[in-house]
Amino acid sequence: MATQPATIPDPITYLDHAAAAGRAYKQRLLDALDLRPEHVALDIGCGPGTDLPAMAERAAEVIGVDVDPAMVDEARRRTAHLRVDVREGDAHALPLPDRGVDRARVDRVLHQVADPAAVLVELRRVLRPGGRAVLAQPDWETLAIDPGAVATNLAVNRFVCDRVMLHPVVGRQLARLATTAGLTVTSIEGDVQLLHDFDTADELLGLTRNAHRAVHAGRITRPAADTWLAELAEGPFLAAFTLFRVTVSAG
Numbered sequence: 086m087a088t089q090p091a092t093i094p095d096p097i098t099y100l101d102h103a104a105a106a107g108r109a110y111k112q113r114l115l116d117a118l119d120l121r122p123e124h125v126a127l128d129i130g131c132g133p134g135t136d137l138p139a140m141a142e143r144a145a146e147v148i149g150v151d152v153d154p155a156m157v158d159e160a161r162r163r164t165a166h167l168r169v170d171v172r173e174g175d176a177h178a179l180p181l182p183d184r185g186v187d188r189a190r191v192d193r194v195l196h197q198v199a200d201p202a203a204v205l206v207e208l209r210r211v212l213r214p215g216g217r218a219v220l221a222q223p224d225w226e227t228l229a230i231d232p233g234a235v236a237t238n239l240a241v242n243r244f245v246c247d248r249v250m251l252h253p254v255v256g257r258q259l260a261r262l263a264t265t266a267g268l269t270v271t272s273i274e275g276d277v278q279l280l281h282d283f284d285t286a287d288e289l290l291g292l293t294r295n296a297h298r299a300v301h302a303g304r305i306t307r308p309a310a311d312t313w314l315a316e317l318a319e320g321p322f323l324a325a326f327t328l329f330r331v332t333v334s335a336g
Contacts, residue, residue: 122143129179141168183210222259
């Protein structure tokens, strides 16, 4: 029986589920920020505010910025009782003054902005001298999936990198782009993110919907897509990809 196309998930629900799946690396990001009671901290691309409460526990003031009005409204609702200021704004033109932030995080944002390099220049502008930021970004070319025909795995992922993601390999480029923006790279680390459950991976990675998109684009045949998805669902299942974490400072 042919599989049915997956619907596009609700963006807020999707981000909440992605945050739950990435809880361990998010804690490492928070620790790397080294937030202190006197700091002003910024979350660029804060989404529905998932990470703002944890930042507010450690910093004097937390600012969240997101371009999506629905995300801003939800983040404000979730943080109304905290010392958090959520602002609608573009990461390319942050609604903040020069050198007003001690700490900043940019988590899984740069693959979807128009110009990652320009966002990092903006980050450099708002960081105070001696300020610190942490950047986290998957490298989507590293996605590996089992079971399923290797040729279909590769074809679907190649389609995603070519047609779905604006900047699929920006994870590996973080350190270079940050250096070009005038930031000093102090550490480069990588986490291998593992997913063992097909339903979770299907939601977070869009396996079904992207396979059907690849069929529509002529990258794979419908029978190949149906066979691949059936094998993934039958399992045992594994998906893995590399997420790069880069810590930078402002001079």
